[in-house]
Amino acid sequence: MDLRHLATINPVNYAVPGFVALVFAEMLVAWARDKRRYEPKDTLTSLALGTGSTVAGAITAGLLYGLATWLYQFRVFTIPYTWYWFVACFVLDDFAYYLFHRSAHRVRWFWASHVIHHSSQHYNLSTALRQTWTGFISIAFIFRLPLFFIGFPPAMVFFVGGINLIYQFWIHTEVIGRMPRWFEGVMNTPSHHRVHHATNPRYLDKNYAGVFIVWDRMLGTFTPELDEDAPRYGIVKNLGSFNLIWAAFHEWAGIAKDVWAAPGWRAKLGYMWMPPGWSHDGSRDTSETIKANWEAREHARKERAWKKPISSSSGEDRVARPRPDGSAKAVHTA
């Protein structure tokens, strides 16, 4: 069956009323359980950034579709609009998303656009809608281009991309703890994605998946959420401001400032293409240095705990038999 007509739909448009209803429902849960899960100004910022992102997307959509259609003429195969090709396209597009998302955290140029999504210190369904205004500038679309070369029609790719986006909405919540074990094993879930949004050193730069967590498991970037290390959300240097424009552009401003002041072209390029936090003189923290310092402190803490006397047999024996010289000698029982 030809499903060409399906691909002409933008599924996100149909999902928006559902997004609004679910945010409202989650607010009621927050009111009943924990009022700190939502904050009016933060919610307003997230939703305004989401609307701005939709406007920015609408402005550049024509250019993107044109580029995709132009590339499609050089395709290797001609893939029909049958349901199983939609499924294949969805899986491959999700892998492309994984690659994009990983790069978005490891390359400052991509991060400058993606950081908007992480800039809230709250984690609720409104955070899912906090999306970038500068995706086109950051050329994030390049990760999808191979799909057009393979032969997936642009309309099909954009349709499954919309489904992917809708899936990722519901995982931005603290209301759901853990899903069934088999589901946690294969799919991205609220628990896995809380880890991704966390700034705890243990969780930095982990769980990049969109829909299928298997990409992280296969490529070594998975880490589970631990009950003893509750996620703390946001970015390493939180904004401390609800200013929309600053949230949308602060990292671009940071790049411009660093590139301007950098000594030499090597450093200038480094401030654009190296990981966030990189500096030419090593004076700043990257996620690697934060993790390494944290691991060193944890190791030292465990060492201290290991050496600390924890029982009468490992510590000084206060009731040892007095020696002839008057001192006491501990008697060890091995």
Added chain:
Amino acid sequence: MSWVQLGGSIAAILVLAGVARLLRLGESRIANKAQARQLAEEMLAGFEAHDALVSRDGGAALVAGNGAFAVLKRHGAQVAARRLIAPLYLKTAVEGVTVATGERLFGDVTLLDVVESDVRGLEASLTRV
């Protein structure tokens, strides 16, 4: 995206933000010195907190640590932090003291019921540890 969709989205945003305000969501405070120290260590990589001053309303705190200060301010229902080094730039406010952060968008942080000499005492403690 049509104008109707855009208008609908903006209306939905305002309604949801209004609901959040109506339900009085987002209320929080820095409860005491111990919490201020813990927050500073969690938010600033490598920071080891020693002593703290907490604003009377729980909206801000100043924490002395290993060679630096952490200035904390309530940001929504969470707390945002910045690392500062001595000497701190202070402004006397009617109800307390204001610590300058040097960042316009982060803003200065006012500690209620804290006086300049309290802050200078904390500053002096940095050289003793």
